[in-house]
Amino acid sequence: MSFLTSAQPTRHEIEVEVRYAETDQMGVVHHSNYLVWFELARTALCRLTGVPYHEIEQRGSWLMVTGARLSYRGGARYGDTVRVACWLAVLKSRTLEFAYEVRAEGSLLATGTTEHVWVDAASRRPRRIPEELREPFERLAGRSSA
Amino acid sequence: MSFLTSAQPTRHEIEVEVRYAETDQMGVVHHSNYLVWFELARTALCRLTGVPYHEIEQRGSWLMVTGARLSYRGGARYGDTVRVACWLAVLKSRTLEFAYEVRAEGSLLATGTTEHVWVDAASRRPRRIPEELREPFERLAGRSSA
Amino acid sequence: MSFLTSAQPTRHEIEVEVRYAETDQMGVVHHSNYLVWFELARTALCRLTGVPYHEIEQRGSWLMVTGARLSYRGGARYGDTVRVACWLAVLKSRTLEFAYEVRAEGSLLATGTTEHVWVDAASRRPRRIPEELREPFERLAGRSSA
């Protein structure tokens, strides 16, 4: 017998040192950089599958970004080291959604999500998740078969 | 007698030439740059009020970004000149929402919104819209008193 | 009879509106962005040859950057529209050097140069200037045969 057990997705955190170039004249990090930090955290989370994202690309697939939402609650400053948490919030056969939280010294600065679709790099057309990544991504999402 | 007439918000478009530095190894513009393009279009729209945004800041107020949503439908490429349309979708006494559309050669590449709150630059606390900007922003939003 | 006439290289200027995201917490444009502006001006200069740079790439050649020098004399500010001048300062069969000047309201903010080598995109190896570009680039450099 095989069934899905309910479980939590893997939550992975990275540290990012704020770059001077990321600040703007308000004295805080420009809001566009949070999408770049999300990507760093997503890269680190995907690495846990054993297949780093640059290898996924070399094998011919892209996880193209189709949407993003961001909510800003406070500003990161030069001199801060922020922590960016990422987890796989939604996993379907053709699409995914990652969720994010950005904190500095315990205080929540931003939350967000990004939506993605698997794309075949050669044809640039949507595709299902590559077969060898199905199980690793299901584990990331907190699903397991027994 | 004074009343509000229902009208459309002012829709303003700018042209942005894609920069080589904005592309990534997928061969299209990295998704974080759309927030920067949104900001360019927002700056141009606000300029229509007669008070450019850098003057609003010099007078002591910020339009801080509190949220953003982006939906990507196609990739902009180096060599493209994209058109970014912006309008004031929601106007309240303390918050605003701008909406955006990005097109290249007629094809819709992305849509999005950004949410903002008025902030007093000195105290870094939320405030109402500066009195001298109330009418110009209401006109942008398509409201007028008669 | 054929000889080279001495002449000035074509100097081409573009206007760039300073982006909020380009400023840093000093209140001026972060120094790394000048390399991006140089590239915009170089793109516009190369377009004068009749072959836009993205077409040069599509035909299989890259003008890879091998060096850069920048000298900063003043800061560009949000609200400024800067003028970036570019010309082809040195043209050899395998390498080029472009020179740049950045001004805001007549005042010189920065000067610089970038060095480049022609590269075959497929092999990623240095090559001579593509034959069809030799004359257009010589005209840019101010040389002409009679």
Add this chain to the structure above:
Amino acid sequence: MSFLTSAQPTRHEIEVEVRYAETDQMGVVHHSNYLVWFELARTALCRLTGVPYHEIEQRGSWLMVTGARLSYRGGARYGDTVRVACWLAVLKSRTLEFAYEVRAEGSLLATGTTEHVWVDAASRRPRRIPEELREPFERLAGRSSA
């Protein structure tokens, strides 16, 4: 008796994980990002003085960039972790020059220098090195009194 002993400047290395957003359509890191990496390495080197750069700014001084030179020998790729070495190559009472080397897996990708001047943040005018930083920076430069 007091004299200067000749010694080597402190060489400090940091690791930087290449960001997807830093790549361009050539498949390597866009050349402008090396100035941002240099700044990260400079920040880390200055931290060795015991006064992090954001504190230097809070005390009212800026180390403004007045010049930069870069030489590119190879391209960094997404998936690479590069090592950026930085040292204080020239130290005068009013100006400094830092030098840099960027490597990936032992291979030299780029070298460069940046020139700086001390600026009083309030007046935005050049100044001498803040007195409390004179000795720490001389130690960084490899000078010591005995």
